[in-house]
Structure formats: C-alpha cells, structure tokens
Amino acid sequence: MTFATLGLIEPLLRALETLGYQTPTPVQAQAIPAVLAGRDLMAAAQTGTGKTAGFAVPLLQLLAMEGPKVTSNSVRALILVPTRELAEQVHESVRQYAEHLPLSTYAVYGGVSINPQMMKLRKGVDLLVATPGRLLDLFRQNALKFNQLQTLVLDEADRMLDLGFSEELSNIYRVLPKKRQTLLFSATFSDQIRLLAGQMLNDPLSIEVSPRNVAANTVKQWLYTVDKKRKPELFVHLLRKHKWKQVLVFAKTRNGVDALVDKLQGLGVNADGIHGDKPQATRQRALDRFKASEIQILVATDVAARGLDIEDLPLVVNFDLPIVAEDYIHRIGRTGRAGATGEAISLVCADEVNLLSAIEMLTRQGLTRHMEQDFEPEHRVPDTDASGLVIKKPKKPKKPKASGGGKRNLGKWVDSGETVADVPVKPVRKVPVFNTGPRKKK
Ligand code: AMP
Numbered sequence: 001m002t003f004a005t006l007g008l009i010e011p012l013l014r015a016l017e018t019l020g021y022q023t024p025t026p027v028q029a030q031a032i033p034a035v036l037a038g039r040d041l042m043a044a045a046q047t048g049t050g051k052t053a054g055f056a057v058p059l060l061q062l063l064a065m066e067g068p069k070v071t072s073n074s075v076r077a078l079i080l081v082p083t084r085e086l087a088e089q090v091h092e093s094v095r096q097y098a099e100h101l102p103l104s105t106y107a108v109y110g111g112v113s114i115n116p117q118m119m120k121l122r123k124g125v126d127l128l129v130a131t132p133g134r135l136l137d138l139f140r141q142n143a144l145k146f147n148q149l150q151t152l153v154l155d156e157a158d159r160m161l162d163l164g165f166s167e168e169l170s171n172i173y174r175v176l177p178k179k180r181q182t183l184l185f186s187a188t189f190s191d192q193i194r195l196l197a198g199q200m201l202n203d204p205l206s207i208e209v210s211p212r213n214v215a216a217n218t219v220k221q222w223l224y225t226v227d228k229k230r231k232p233e234l235f236v237h238l239l240r241k242h243k244w245k246q247v248l249v250f251a252k253t254r255n256g257v258d259a260l261v262d263k264l265q266g267l268g269v270n271a272d273g274i275h276g277d278k279p280q281a282t283r284q285r286a287l288d289r290f291k292a293s294e295i296q297i298l299v300a301t302d303v304a305a306r307g308l309d310i311e312d313l314p315l316v317v318n319f320d321l322p323i324v325a326e327d328y329i330h331r332i333g334r335t336g337r338a339g340a341t342g343e344a345i346s347l348v349c350a351d352e353v354n355l356l357s358a359i360e361m362l363t364r365q366g367l368t369r370h371m372e373q374d375f376e377p378e379h380r381v382p383d384t385d386a387s388g389l390v391i392k393k394p395k396k397p398k399k400p401k402a403s404g405g406g407k408r409n410l411g412k413w414v415d416s417g418e419t420v421a422d423v424p425v426k427p428v429r430k431v432p433v434f435n436t437g438p439r440k441k442k
Contacts, residue, residue, distance in 0.1 A: 001024055002024075003016050007033060008058070009061055012101070016097070024050075025050035025053075027049045028057075031051070031054035031058070032058045034205045034207070035054075035055060035059060035181075035183065036058045039181070040181060040202050040205070041201075042184050042205070043055075043183070044207065044208045045207070052089075052090055055079075055153050056090070056127075059151055060094070060098050062077075063127060064101045064103060067150055068148065072124050073142070074125075074145045075121075075149060076148050076149060076151070077127040077151040078135075078153070080130055080154050080172070081155045082160040084109040087107045087108070087129050090107070091105060094127060094129065104123070105128070105129070108128065108135065108138060109130065114138065114141070114143075117138060121138065132165045136168055146176050149180055150181060151180060152176060153183045153185070154169075155185050157185060158189075161192050161193065161196070169196065182200050182201050184197055188327065188330060191323060191324060219316075219342045220342070221343075221344045221367055221368075222345060222346075222369070224348065224375070225349070225370075225371055226347050226348070226349060226375050227350075227378055228350075228379075230377075235317065235347065236264070238345075238372070239269070244296075244297075244315055247315045247317055248290075249298065249318075250299075250302065250318050250320065250331050252320035252321075257275045257300065257301055258275075261299050264297055271298070271299060272290070272297075274286050274301075275301040286298065299319070302331070313334055313335045313342065315335060315342065316345075318344070318346035320347075320352070322359075326362065353382050356381070
C-alpha cells in the first residue's frame with residue numbers, strides 16, 4: 001500500500017516523500033481514507049504509531065479541497081492537545097505536511113504571552129493546534145470564533161482528562177458548531193473517554209492499531225476467588241509463598257494503591273506506588289527504580305501505568321479487576337512481551353463478577369479459578385461464562401419435612417404422577433466451581 005492509493009493529493013504526497021514516509025503505518029492506512037470520507041473517528045493509538053499524520057494529512061487535504069476561505073478570527077480545523085510541548089510538536093508536523101498547500105496553520109498554548117497569539121488570529125487560521133485552557137482564554141477575549149469550524153481533533157484525549165481538562169473540554173464542546181467532523185485519539189479507553197466519545201462523536205468508526213481482544217497467548221492467566229476485605233492479606237501470603245521477585249500490581253483507585261503500598265511497606269516489603277495524584281517526576285522515579293529492580297513491587301492505577309514498557313516483567317497481579325475490560329488486556333500485556341512467558345493473576349471478589357464476565361467475554365476464554373487454602377471466600381463469586389453470562393445458581397430445593405418423601409432431582413421435586421422427563425431440567429452446579437475450563441459454544 002502507498003500513500004497515493006489512499007487517495008492523497010500530489011502536494012501532500014510530495015511533502016510525505018520529502019519526510020521519507022514511504023509506506024503508511026497501520027493507523028494511517030485506516031484513518032486517512034476514513035477522514036477523507038468525512039467520518040468521525042474513535043482511534044486507539046499511542047505516540048509513535050504515526051497517528052499525527054493519520055489525522056493531520058487527510059485533514060489538510062479536506063481544508064485544501066473544500067470549504068470557504070477562512071475569515072478573520074476564525075479557525076476551520078482545531079487540534080486539541082494536552083500539553084504545550086505536544087502543541088509545538090504537532091504543529092511542527094502539520095507545518096511540514098502542509099508545506100506545498102496554501103493553508104495557514106498556528107499553535108496556541110498557555111505559559112506565554114497571549115497578545116501575539118491574538119494578533120496572529122486576527123486574519124484567521126485554517127488549522128489551529130491548541131491546549132484547552134489557552135483556547136478558552138482566547139475565545140473569551142473574542143480573539144477566536146468557531147462558526148467556520150468543520151473539524152475537531154482531540155489528540156491524546158486520555159491525557160487531557162488525566163490532566164484535569166474535562167471541564168475545559170465540556171466548555172469548548174458547548175461553543176462549537178454541532179455539525180462538524182470529530183476525530184478522537186486516545187491510548188486507552190476508560191469510562192470517562194467513552195463518555196466523552198458518546199457526547200462528541202457521531203457514528204464514529206473505531207480504529208485499533210493492535211486488536212484489543214487478543215490477550216497475549218504467552219501470558220498464563222488465572223484467578224483466585226477471595227473476599228474483598230481479605231485481598232491484601234492474600235496478596236502478602238502469595239508473595240511470600242511463591243517468593244515473587246518483581247511484580248506489577250494494578251489497583252482500581254488511588255486510595256487503593258496507597259493503602260496497599262502502606263501495608264506492604266509496613267511489612268518491610270520494598271514497594272512503591274504510582275497514580276495520577278502523584279507528580280510526574282515522582283511517578284517516573286518510582287518507575288525507573290522498578291525497572292532497575294530497586295523496587296520489588298510497584299502498585300499502580302491504570303492511568304499511571306499506561307505506556308509502561310518494562311523488560312522481562314514476569315508477573316502482573318490484578319489486585320482489583322479493571323472497570324473497563326480492555327484495560328485487562330493492556331495490563332496483562334505488560335508481561336510476556338517479545339515472546340517471553342509471563343503470568344497474570346487476578347484476585348477476584350464477589351462484587352467483581354460482572355467485570356470478570358466482561359473480561360472473559362472480551363478475551364473469549366474463561367479464566368481458571370483457584371482458591372487458596374484458608375482464604376476461601378465467604379461471599380462466593382458466581383460462575384461466569386465466556387459468553388458474558390453470570391450464571392445464577394438455582395436455589396436449592398427445600399428439604400421435605402417428612403423423610404422418605406420423593407427423590408431429589410435436578411433442582412425440582414418430582415411430584416407423584418410426574419416423570420423425571422416431564423420436569424424442566426436446570427443443571428444444579430456444585431458450589432463453588434473453580435475451573436471454567438474450555439467453554440461450550442452457545
Ligand atoms: P507520531 O506517532 O505521530 O508521533 O509519529 C511518530 C514518528 O513516526 C514521527 O517521527 C513521524 O515523523 C514518523 N512517521 C509517521 N508516519 C510515518 C511513516 N508513514 N513512515 C515513516 N515515518 C513516519
């Protein structure tokens with residue numbers, strides 16, 4: 001496949017050639033035709049996949065081929081990014097792609113004087129790259145109008161939310177024309193991102209660079225059923241029993257991370273935690289130390305753990321199951337990399353049965369269940385099924401008051417005159433069922 005076969009015009013092909021881009025990357029191969037066709041996009045792609053060209057190149061083509069000339073203080077396409085550095089980086093790429101097109105491009109962000117930006121916007125800009133806060137400032141000072149806006153790109157949407165831009169995004173969203181094309185790029189898809197996508201996108205095409213429902217088959221996965229309150233104790237027990245050397249642990253909340261780290265440190269275990277409340281520098285330091293094996297246990301939330309690339313990580317423990325099933329695949333993908341074998345163990349309590357069911361459905365496999373002696377749960381985790389069902393255990397039939405009256409059958413007493421074959425058969429499962437094993441096709 002070439003860029004020409006994707007339908008790009010000559011000035012763009014020339015710019016890409018100058019940059020040495022010979023073949024479209026997978027995200028470009030999918031995004032370019034979709035954007036040119038005017039579709040909304042929801043794309044899972046990280047930095048390094050070539051996503052910038054994936055949205056910017058077709059966007060520039062649309063701006064060059066269609067629509068009116070930009071009027072004063074207006075923008076025709078807006079790319080929102082989380083940080084100043086990224087605004088500069090994306091704008092630099094856009095500038096290079098637009099080299100041979102008669103389009104104006106610009107970047108605005110905070111931390112620098114607003115006046116030159118206001119001056120520049122007076123003539124209007126075809127494509128503007130912006131951080132959310134400065135964009136709103138400019139809008140409130142009447143330096144910007146959105147009446148000509150035809151395309152909005154949210155780049156690194158997950159990072160924008162991490163950085164607390166959710167209110168700014170809602171405010172921006174409110175003042176944009178309803179009829180527009182929207183492209184959303186995010187490394188992961190949390191509930192918040194899905195909510196944002198639901199508000200902002202219209203019948204989006206989903207693009208995924210690596211298939212999300214394929215769990216690495218080099219990773220051995222299983223779970224322990226356990227009561228919620230006993231999870232920390234079970235974790236410590238397993239850590240000691242199996243002499244785990246280096247473990248990446250995922251917990252659901254920031255408080256959960258802190259509580260587990262405190263407990264482990266209190267027991268003299270070399271542990272640290274990373275989550276979104278901690279400054280970037282602290283997170284990086286903990287991660288670097290974990291990578292250098294100076295920390296044995298690193299406990300993280302999904303947000304903070306994104307993008308972690310740790311060589312030879314043998315074990316991932318899901319202390320809590322993720323709220324979004326796809327995150328399970330991201331999490332276990334931290335081990336078993338590059339052909340190495342890894343293990344992923346989940347501690348699952350009864351409350352989490354629906355999350356478990358969603359994961360089993362997504363990965364199309366039942367996770368083998370174990371119970372650790374002395375940690376058998378009081379609250380049984382209902383059986384699950386890779387088809388997404390939580391199997392309700394049929395109620396046990398009441399014992400007859402008088403002894404010897406009838407035969408016990410599959411969940412129902414057989415009345416006199418009724419044969420076994422007349423009784424609707426519902427299998428009664430023994431409790432608990434540990435191993436879900438290979439699933440029957442429904
Ligand atoms: P991005 O993921 O957009 O940050 O791009 C990552 C890097 O890949 C940047 O340095 C791009 O210039 C480069 N790049 C993007 N697309 C291609 C391509 N099709 N061929 C070669 N390099 C590319």
